[in-house]
Amino acid sequence: MNVTNGNTASEETGASGQGYVLSIFPRMQRDTAACCPLVVPRDATATSVVQDAVVTLGMGGAELEGYYLHLRERSHGNSKHGDCLLPEQGVDNLCDLPVLAEASILANLRTRFHRNQIYTYAGSVLVAVNPFRFLPVYNPKYVKLYDGHKPGRLGPHVFAVADLAFYSMLRQRASQCIILTGESGSGKTQNANFLLHCLTALSRKGYANGVERTVLGAGPVLEAFGNAKTARNDNSSRFGKLIQANYLESGVVRGAVLHRYLLEKSRVVSRAPSERNYHVFYYLLAGASEEERQELKLLQSQDYLYLTQTSPVEDTSLADEYKRLHQAMEMVGFLPPTKKQIFSVLSAILYLGNLKYTCRETDTDQGLEVGPVEHLITLSHLLQVKQEMLVKTLTKRTILMAKNKLSFPYSQSEAITVRDSMAKALYSALFDWIVLRINHSLLNRKDIMDSASFQHQSFSIGVLDLFGFENCRANGFEQFCINYASELLHYYFNQHIFELEQEEYQAEGLTWQTINYRDNSGCIELFSSQPRGLIHLLYEHSSSSSPHATDKTLLARFLQDHHGNPFFAATPKGEVAFLIQHFAGEVKYLIKDFRLKDADRVPVGVVALLNHSDRAFVRSLVGVNPVARFRWAVIRAVIRSIAAFKQAGLCRAARKTGTPGNN
Numbered sequence: 041m042n043v044t045n046g047n048t049a050s051e052e053t054g055a056s057g058q059g060y061v062l063s064i065f066p067r068m069q070r071d072t073a074a075c076c077p078l079v080v081p082r083d084a085t086a087t088s089v090v091q092d093a094v095v096t097l098g099m100g101g102a103e104l105e106g107y108y109l110h111l112r113e114r115s116h117g118n119s120k121h122g123d124c125l126l127p128e129q130g131v132d133n134l135c136d137l138p139v140l141a142e143a144s145i146l147a148n149l150r151t152r153f154h155r156n157q158i159y160t161y162a163g164s165v166l167v168a169v170n171p172f173r174f175l176p177v178y179n180p181k182y183v184k185l186y187d188g189h190k191p192g193r194l195g196p197h198v199f200a201v202a203d204l205a206f207y208s209m210l211r212q213r214a215s216q217c218i219i220l221t222g223e224s225g226s227g228k229t230q231n232a233n234f235l236l237h238c239l240t241a242l243s244r245k246g247y248a249n250g251v252e253r254t255v256l257g258a259g260p261v262l263e264a265f266g267n268a269k270t271a272r273n274d275n276s277s278r279f280g281k282l283i284q285a286n287y288l289e290s291g292v293v294r295g296a297v298l299h300r301y302l303l304e305k306s307r308v309v310s311r312a313p314s315e316r317n318y319h320v321f322y323y324l325l326a327g328a329s330e331e332e333r334q335e336l337k338l339l340q341s342q343d344y345l346y347l348t349q350t351s352p353v354e355d356t357s358l359a360d361e362y363k364r365l366h367q368a369m370e371m372v373g374f375l376p377p378t379k380k381q382i383f384s385v386l387s388a389i390l391y392l393g394n395l396k397y398t399c400r401e402t403d404t405d406q407g408l409e410v411g412p413v414e415h416l417i418t419l420s421h422l423l424q425v426k427q428e429m430l431v432k433t434l435t436k437r438t439i440l441m442a443k444n445k446l447s448f449p450y451s452q453s454e455a456i457t458v459r460d461s462m463a464k465a466l467y468s469a470l471f472d473w474i475v476l477r478i479n480h481s482l483l484n485r486k487d488i489m490d491s492a493s494f495q496h497q498s499f500s501i502g503v504l505d506l507f508g509f510e511n512c513r514a515n516g517f518e519q520f521c522i523n524y525a526s527e528l529l530h531y532y533f534n535q536h537i538f539e540l541e542q543e544e545y546q547a548e549g550l551t552w553q554t555i556n557y558r559d560n561s562g563c564i565e566l567f568s569s570q571p572r573g574l575i576h577l578l579y580e581h582s583s584s585s586s587p588h589a590t591d592k593t594l595l596a597r598f599l600q601d602h603h604g605n606p607f608f609a610a611t612p613k614g615e616v617a618f619l620i621q622h623f624a625g626e627v628k629y630l631i632k633d634f635r636l637k638d639a640d641r642v643p644v645g646v647v648a649l650l651n652h653s654d655r656a657f658v659r660s661l662v663g664v665n666p667v668a669r670f671r672w673a674v675i676r677a678v679i680r681s682i683a684a685f686k687q688a689g690l691c692r693a694a695r696k697t698g699t700p701g702n703n
């Protein structure tokens with residue numbers, strides 16, 4: 041039996057026009073069968089339509105057996121797609137939609153959005169639509185409301201997810217994880233913050249032990265140093281993070297741990313014209329007091345090359361943000377001298393960008409000169425390094441040969457690369473150091489002692505907030521890494537939602553029609569298969585074993601090895617780029633600087649220079665990662681976290697089906 045929505049103007053009926061005429065065809069083909077009209081109200085549900093149809097057709101009791109009802113939306117005419125059979129207020133869970141199709145899903149999300157209901161369930165997944173304005177649904181009253189609530193009683197909410205994770209952890213005595221995914225600007229970080237707020241508030245001891253305060257302080261600090269304005273999001277996270285809230289088995293929150301994955305450090309030295317450098321630079325220059333300006337030798341933002349590649353920033357709120365940043369830094373335990381050291385390094389990074397090179401050629405000597413000298417003096421003062429050593433590091437490569445140190449002058453472009461590498465390495469090391477310090481204050485001494493002595497068993501709830509899928513006007517190495525990470529996450533979702541869930545249904549003996557979903561494993565293969573995957577080819581081309589490789593030879597190799605791959609394509613002639621068919625759409629990547637950014641080597645001389653600083657703080661920055669070489673951090677980290685989540689999913693499925701899982 042085939043029921044088609046006849047929602048055309050002429051078929052709208054009822055005294056108030058508040059109804060639809062549905063056409064019921066007792067066979068599958070509407071043109072070969074007689075049709076029986078059925079008037080239903082606008083807010084009819086699938087169940088009520090079936091009941092009305094049964095009555096209208098005079099079918100009842102045993103006669104119903106063996107009949108199938110297919111509800112179909114009319115696919116032509118001027119019907120309002122997706123609106124058919126949708127209750128006026130929408131449904132809380134997309135699984136309850138009478139017709140599950142893209143149009144009806146969008147119509148439901150739209151209907152709810154206009155009613156300020158931005159959250160909707162899709163089975164066990166929570167879908168959030170970004171409202172881009174404040175909604176009064178996150179205050180402590182809501183945390184209490186959702187605390188221990190019965191699923192289905194209250195509307196979908198991000199606090200419901202936190203609550204479910206918290207009580208599942210206590211009930212199952214197992215750690216939990218919550219993954220946020222979506223395009224850049226969709227609201228992942230905002231919702232991660234709401235989750236953490238709720239997760240710490242649900243602690244049996246409430247706010248008493250100060251973890252909430254530290255977690256809340258950590259957010260703005262990380263945002264200032266790790267977020268920036270991009271073409272898609274004014275406050276885009278340029279790093280990925282996994283925040284793990286730790287609990288004792290009694291449900292008392294005992295600290296948290298923050299893991300950070302890849303910081304987009306190339307942003308420190310260059311970015312697209314409509315984008316900005318990291319927020320903290322603008323906050324510092326807009327909000328520093330006169331005394332700080334003198335001490336840190338600050339200039340105006342338009343005087344720094346690293347900040348002037350983009351349109352000037354005139355935002356009166358920046359000075360207030362600087363004040364807020366100071367407060368947040370204090371909340372996570374940064375004392376005034378530490379803050380001063382941090383801002384000195386930021387000032388030094390900005391000065392590095394202003395250094396210029398000129399070629400010098402005399403009868404006896406040939407090389408590069410770096411200046412202006414007053415910037416070199418300021419830099420050596422800010423970093424507490426010897427000016428002579430600074431100049432040498434920035435202009436000459438030193439090689440150790442048969443126990444002798446030999447120096448060769450850099451070419452101008454090599455020297456610029458060294459200068460920029462130093463700025464990126466300093467910023468990245470500073471960010472790592474900040475994360476390290478935040479982790480110290482998140483884990484108090486008693487927690488460490490307790491866990492070391494195994495006095496208490498503890499569990500955790502992880503919140504994974506990675507960068508969202510990006511397709512910018514010009515995509516480069518950064519988008520290549522970010523989108524590969526998104527691709528891996530999407531693969532995990534597919535596995536978790538479709539494969540494992542369907543396996544579970546089959547194990548429970550439920551009649552289930554297998555759903556065919558768009559599998560992205562081919563795209564992941566394209567990136568990571570051995571030995572021809574794009575990542576491996578890139579690695580090969582940027583290693584020292586390929587001295588003659590260039591970005592162009594790399595592209596040629598990509599094209600040669602992946603010709604005919606449905607996920608990979610060449611671009612029209614002349615473009616030094618390639619296309620990848622991602623799960624979220626096709627992206628064009630420009631090959632320029634892929635090798636350079638992949639290798640991401642900080643010259644040994646720069647590490648040695650910073651290690652010789654008279655300032656312990658600067659030396660400790662290099663100590664965070666002595667070789668200062670953070671190659672493929674994101675990919676390694678994402679693979680590790682995906683593997684952990686995948687394992688957790690398999691264990692969950694194993695527990696449900698009663699088969700032993702390797703927990």
Ligand SMILES: Nc1ncnc2c1ncn2[C@@H]1O[C@H](COP(=O)(O)OP(=O)(O)OP(=O)(O)O)[C@@H](O)[C@H]1O
Binds near residue numbers: 173223227275506507
């Ligand atoms: N629930 C919400 N309520 C109010 N505003 C929101 C909400 N979610 C997102 N926003 C707004 O949208 C902006 C972008 O959100 P957010 O930074 O969380 O996106 P994202 O997905 O983490 O992006 P990216 O991947 O670029 O970091 C926020 O700065 C905020 O203004």
